[in-house]
Amino acid sequence: MASNSSSKQFTTEEVARHNKEGDLWITIDSKVYDLSKFAGLHPGGPNVLFANSVAGQDATEAFFGLHRLEVLHRPQYARLQIGTIQGEEPTIKPLGPGEASKVPYAEATWLADGFQSPYYTDGHRKFQKAVRTFFSEVIQPAALECEEKGKRIPQEVVDKMAEVNLIAMRLGPGKHLKGRTLMNGIVTPEEFDYFHELIINTELARFGTRGFVDGLLNGIVIGVPPILNYGSPELQARVVPDILNGKKFLALAISEAFAGSDVSGLQTTAVRDGDFWVVTGTKKWITNGVFSDYFTTGCKTETGFTVMLIERNDNVDTKAIKTSYSPTAGTAYVTFDNVRVPVANTLGPVGNGMSVILSNFNHERWMVTATALAAQRVVVEECLKWATQRMVFGKPLSSQAVIRAKLGLMISRVEAAQSWIEHITHQMNNMTYAETASKLAGPIGLLKAFVTKCGSETATDASQVFGGRALTVSGMGKVIENYHRTVMFDAILAGAEDVLADLGVRQAMKKMPPSSRL
Numbered sequence: 001m002a003s004n005s006s007s008k009q010f011t012t013e014e015v016a017r018h019n020k021e022g023d024l025w026i027t028i029d030s031k032v033y034d035l036s037k038f039a040g041l042h043p044g045g046p047n048v049l050f051a052n053s054v055a056g057q058d059a060t061e062a063f064f065g066l067h068r069l070e071v072l073h074r075p076q077y078a079r080l081q082i083g084t085i086q087g088e089e090p091t092i093k094p095l096g097p098g099e100a101s102k103v104p105y106a107e108a109t110w111l112a113d114g115f116q117s118p119y120y121t122d123g124h125r126k127f128q129k130a131v132r133t134f135f136s137e138v139i140q141p142a143a144l145e146c147e148e149k150g151k152r153i154p155q156e157v158v159d160k161m162a163e164v165n166l167i168a169m170r171l172g173p174g175k176h177l178k179g180r181t182l183m184n185g186i187v188t189p190e191e192f193d194y195f196h197e198l199i200i201n202t203e204l205a206r207f208g209t210r211g212f213v214d215g216l217l218n219g220i221v222i223g224v225p226p227i228l229n230y231g232s233p234e235l236q237a238r239v240v241p242d243i244l245n246g247k248k249f250l251a252l253a254i255s256e257a258f259a260g261s262d263v264s265g266l267q268t269t270a271v272r273d274g275d276f277w278v279v280t281g282t283k284k285w286i287t288n289g290v291f292s293d294y295f296t297t298g299c300k301t302e303t304g305f306t307v308m309l310i311e312r313n314d315n316v317d318t319k320a321i322k323t324s325y326s327p328t329a330g331t332a333y334v335t336f337d338n339v340r341v342p343v344a345n346t347l348g349p350v351g352n353g354m355s356v357i358l359s360n361f362n363h364e365r366w367m368v369t370a371t372a373l374a375a376q377r378v379v380v381e382e383c384l385k386w387a388t389q390r391m392v393f394g395k396p397l398s399s400q401a402v403i404r405a406k407l408g409l410m411i412s413r414v415e416a417a418q419s420w421i422e423h424i425t426h427q428m429n430n431m432t433y434a435e436t437a438s439k440l441a442g443p444i445g446l447l448k449a450f451v452t453k454c455g456s457e458t459a460t461d462a463s464q465v466f467g468g469r470a471l472t473v474s475g476m477g478k479v480i481e482n483y484h485r486t487v488m489f490d491a492i493l494a495g496a497e498d499v500l501a502d503l504g505v506r507q508a509m510k511k512m513p514p515s516s517r518l
Ligand code: HEM
Pocket: 026, 033, 035, 042, 043, 044, 045, 048, 049, 054, 059, 062, 063, 066, 067, 068, 071, 072, 077, 080, 474, 475, 476
């Protein structure tokens, strides 16, 4: 990053002499930058750099009131550094790969110094470090680029994910992990539990790139379980390995313009013709659909709702839908035009597809809740940093009680949700599938509704804290802008907030003991 010349030492008096157009130095965090040529190219204009308080001076405070630290680490700007101030050491550093943030509440408390947790073992801690390192080295650069440019996840990133079996791990614990080496052997398939998966879901949502969270093969996470649970052994052997090894992509295709969560209103129809189904209809809001090879599809059949695996062919057409998050998610409108699907691709009982779809809802909702919460925690960290470094009327923003009040609420919301999701994750680890289905559908629905409601409140509060900066796609408030723009995806996908809160209450009502009276 710093060139040889950056090891030169200067006195503050020496720096102060370079204070005019054509000969302009400044100091940021004890690092001396030569901006003589750059001033004319500075995106904020040259004049601001010639101000008396900036030219030849320590401009640390002014700089961090206007730019993110990452600006100084971009290669084209890092090379402007020519040395350091004699006898001083830089104090501001980005996190190293795998490192946990020391900003209070920036990490779940199990990662904070001195805090205990009943849930996580040393194995989970090692796993978390390895996953964070992998994500910061391999995924983060792709996440930032894809989010901005709207490109799908690059194949080389998918290949690296497949190498450590990250795609398979995202489906949770289970027999699909058998024989696989997970994260270079840090955890065995038998040890892998829902806390490991929670760690992955947390790490993948930390870049302020909501579209990419779904672009990171969420279609597979929600669409492959029906094949694993209901597909014939032959079908599984034919399609699952390629998917988990990153060679093929899959989307879950249930919702339609005619009917979202109201499955009975679906109009995509499959009609039997010998050993084939002939499928005609359309699907809308299909995450990853643009680049998927397979579609786990809900169809109306003579005796009810049936789920089947449809392979892309000339009669399957996908068109990108413009949404308010990045096209990197590959959200599609899918058209099936007399597509011939082998009857052997049927998933579960004909006419009872509802049970096939329902079987994966808890896991999907828990996953979305985990990523939604992780993104919300990043917002808390951004706000704490900004409130500390932003100076207003000569004092940090955090000296305003109204700002502290917002921070208090934001922190409370993520901490409450964290405890709740860890508690539910612990139940998932210890309950049978049947117990999970009967006991956790309600709590997971309520938890998701709670987290997304909190998310909307935090998005509003964070925007107030950042002001106009929360409205621009790049620069200081870019994470807040992305979060505020996309927070409703968490509130709608995998079950709308109000519907899930209601589900939680209805489940509770079903379990009211007849013996109870006030
Ligand atoms: C090494 C020194 C500097 C570099 C490399 C640099 C680079 C940049 C870049 C890349 C931007 C575009 C916005 C962003 O990406 O955040 C920007 C904007 C800006 N810069 Fe600098 N800058 C430097 C120093 C300064 C200093 C010392 C000031 C002091 C006043 C300043 C004032 C501004 C202003 C006012 C903007 C516009 C901010 C906005 O639109 O919100 N810059 N700078």
